[in-house]
Amino acid sequence: MTSDPSPAHPTAGLRDVVHQRARLGILTVLGETDRADFPYLKALLRLTDGNLGRHIEVLAAEGLVRVTKGYEGRRPRTWVEITRPGRGALAAEMDALKQLVQRYERRHLRPAPPAENGPPS
Amino acid sequence: MTSDPSPAHPTAGLRDVVHQRARLGILTVLGETDRADFPYLKALLRLTDGNLGRHIEVLAAEGLVRVTKGYEGRRPRTWVEITRPGRGALAAEMDALKQLVQRYERRHLRPAPPAENGPPS
Numbered sequence: 025m026t027s028d029p030s031p032a033h034p035t036a037g038l039r040d041v042v043h044q045r046a047r048l049g050i051l052t053v054l055g056e057t058d059r060a061d062f063p064y065l066k067a068l069l070r071l072t073d074g075n076l077g078r079h080i081e082v083l084a085a086e087g088l089v090r091v092t093k094g095y096e097g098r099r100p101r102t103w104v105e106i107t108r109p110g111r112g113a114l115a116a117e118m119d120a121l122k123q124l125v126q127r128y129e130r131r132h133l134r135p136a137p138p139a140e141n142g143p144p145s
Numbered sequence: 146m147t148s149d150p151s152p153a154h155p156t157a158g159l160r161d162v163v164h165q166r167a168r169l170g171i172l173t174v175l176g177e178t179d180r181a182d183f184p185y186l187k188a189l190l191r192l193t194d195g196n197l198g199r200h201i202e203v204l205a206a207e208g209l210v211r212v213t214k215g216y217e218g219r220r221p222r223t224w225v226e227i228t229r230p231g232r233g234a235l236a237a238e239m240d241a242l243k244q245l246v247q248r249y250e251r252r253h254l255r256p257a258p259p260a261e262n263g264p265p266s
Contacts, residue, residue: 035170036191045164049156052245056252070157118249124173125243131177132236 034124041086042117046071046079051114054089054106062102080104088113155245162207163238167192167200172235175210175227183223201225209234 042048049069053060066076083089088110092103106114163169170190174181187197204210209231213224227235 032191033170033174033189035166035173036189038166038169040166043164043166045156045159045161048159048245049154052156052249053154055249068154068157070153114249115253118246121242122246124169125239125246128173128176128235128239 059105180224180226
């Protein structure tokens, strides 16, 4: 195929801040729970401390998650929760991914071939 | 929710080399066409020259795409095509994304509420 296609490809509309693998993981987990703490996210998403912290900072800077520090008994805890804009951004990403998958399946999954000798009598 | 979840989250299985937005775009486009040239990919995916070149290098280094240079008439052309491992990696990514979307929809889209006064007679 050659140059000059017209409308943008579905992936052109994805937001890197939400699409990036670790951040997509953080947002989908937070979308399912009220809030989560660092050790929970780290274990579930198989991320290192540094990695998780860095990605949460990126999401918080965009207003997609909120970080709160507190205590449970005498133990300090850091909680992360998704914000309303975060829910919106996650919904938009999921919608785009669904379109991408459907487009892929339309073009790659062939319908079953017709029976070789015509329809059964 | 607190620490100690057991199985990894679906996003933990995504490969950054394939999942990254621009590279996912390149692979899905190449999965639909036999081969594509740089200007076509650039326009369709809304990428700069440098960006496109860099992501194609990453994909080629992983053996997921193959770059060939040639001429069309006297005009030099650079073609990119997807390899067999590239098709496999794209299929795995699409499968993972489908699971992620389905999981999201199961947890966020509520079924329609039952009719208020029981089933119609």
